[in-house]
Amino acid sequence: MDVSNFVVIAVVLIVVLVLIPLLVSSFLRNVQAGTIRMVSWLRGSTVIYRGPGKSLEVPLLTTGTTLSSKAINVDLDITDQTADIDDTGIPRPIKVRVLASAIVSVGDSDALIKTAANRFFSKPEADQMAILNDLLSSAGRRAINLLTHDQLFSAKTAPTRSVPAIQTAPAIDAAENDDDPLAIIIRKACSKELTDLGLIFNSLNIKVVQSEVADARRRQSAAEASANADIVATQQARRAREAQLEAERAISDKSRELAQTQASNAALVAQAEALKQDALGTQRSSELRATLLAQADADAVRVRIEATAAAEAEAIRVVKLAEANAQSIRQVNEAIMAGGEAYLRYRQIEMLPELVPEIAKALAQARMITISGEAGGGAAGQATGQIADVMKMVLALQAVGGSVAKE
Incomplete structure (x- = not known):
């Protein structure tokens, strides 16, 4: 194999390993998550690619534009008057200040994406936020002028809902029934303007509603809450005291019952001890009586024995004395008779x-x-x-x- 063959093989390898990936990468472009890639061809047709994915682009034949599909958060600070009236029908507007945040995003349809690319994203970022702020603030002021203070004040704690741009009429009505009045009015007021920009209104989060009436009511609520807390605390203290007194009464009753039981037990113990002492005394008396009887019987037996012995000894003595007397008399008589x-x-x-x-x-x-x-x-x-x-x-x-x- 000569040198020319090695050169050909090296060129082929370079083409395969380097030029083909470069060529493919020039035709296929990455589309990141949260972005939208618009590719326009020579004849004016546009293909939209939503990330994450790949977009097919041919250099010199197509033009590509990347749009952000992430939600846009717009902070609103709206000050205006409400539509309150008094009992006689005379308007009594209340000045309020609403701090809220609205969320908008690019529409999901290809038409809205093309509109947003041409009318909204074509402007600088500062102009984009100014347009959204003016649009949503004007819609918010319009909504405040249509609501009473109580409706607006109660709306600040209502749950927020995100409503897609393309919905059927029953779905929109159901969403509006669940949403707060301020968000409903703002969505209706700015939906056409946002659609003209290729955007949709997702949700409204009311942060604070400030007014003199709200502050007064807040102070009144705080005072009522404090008073209720004091009442609850007083009631709890009273219940605790009653429970403590009841517990002390129960303890006193138990202590009294225990003392009575102890006294009764002591009396029973004393009575049992007295019965025991009586029984011991009776037992000792019986033992003493038995001892005395035994001793008396022994003494009687001894006396009888001694008396019997004495009687027998006396009888023996008498017999011997009689015998001696008789012997003496016989001896005297014999002496007299002999002498x-x-x-x-x-x-x-x-x-x-x-x-x-x-x-x-x-x-x-x-x-x-x-x-x-x-x-x-x-x-x-x-x-x-x-x-x-x-x-x-x-x-x-x-x-x-x-x-x-x-x-």
């Missing part, structure tokens, strides 16, 4: 110191005379015999007394 007269005389001599005073006392007290005719058996003999009998008795008693003493 006879000698024993008695011996005991008489032994007991003379004790017997003489007693015998003398007895003889002194005995006033009797004994006469006996027998020899040796006179009074002296009888007296001696009686003394001997007494001696025997005394000896027996001493024997018995000695045995008792030994026992």
